[in-house]
Amino acid sequence: MKRVLFIVNPFSGGIDKTILLDSIESFVKNHHYSHLIYKTSGSEDLEQVKKLIVEFQPAILAVAGGDGTVLTAVNAVLDTSIPIAIIPVGSANGMAKELNIPTDIFKALTLIESGIDLKIDLLDINGQVCVHLADVGLNAKVVKRFEQDPNRGLWVYGKYVFRELFQLRINRFIIQLPEKKIKRFAVSMIFANASKYGTGAVINPVGSLTDGKFELCIIKQFPFWQFFILALKAFFGKISNSAYVEIISTSEAIIKASRKTLLQADGEILGKVKRIVIKVLPQAVTFRVSSV
């Protein structure tokens, strides 16, 4: 009997998980899976999931949560060949959107059985794994406020974006790329393995999870009203046309900021840093995705 280990985050997305848990039970019954459900607590989840993988030996890990929970799953399977299926029940579900995972719970569950396996790159950022997007500046501050808010959902996130727009701070970055060193002033810099945020904003139109590269998306200082134009451009996948945005593809970079800046990766705060070392980990993890 095939074994599937479910990781369910009861907190993600601010939504009740009763329907999800019922759907899981009927799915495993219909497909004759042996299964185990691990509910995250927010503390020592990675250690617990790693332990369960050793004990239960699942053929696949199914993650019901948002990007933070997906990141825990990725860290748990790093030294294995176990694929990950995502059931998107987070707030923004950036990685699920990037991989075109259906938002319908039952359709997403079906991929455990009928999906295809896709190996994707990861990023190593200051020794931490990043699956989707990391950044410093504007969005990192929003993520910090969002983390501290007991409420979940895109509206809560949007509220903090609006507040932080009034407090943009410019930083100077010295960026060492494999072939050259450059200097840039920016209010935000995104380290993008993927192409878009869970909000649908395409921050990195050339992003690919399988190209062995990532992009530095540098957002220069912009007048307040430009934010709405930038947001529109991002929504239509045209942000690289903006004079306030520069996108550089690379496989590694060392970035030094003139003053400490908040760093977030996959919606989790990694702290305030002055030096950021990033490299691609090519084809480092497998996701089970839709074949269409």
Ligand SMILES: Nc1ncnc2c1ncn2[C@@H]1O[C@H](COP(=O)(O)OP(=O)(O)OP(=O)(O)O)[C@@H](O)[C@H]1O
């Ligand atoms: N039982 C729990 N109670 C409170 N927090 C939890 C619990 N389980 C996990 N967490 C926290 O949930 C966070 C991860 O949430 P996740 O990113 O999956 O959902 P989200 O923030 O709603 O969605 P998204 O990242 O897609 O916007 C982690 O910071 C983790 O510590």
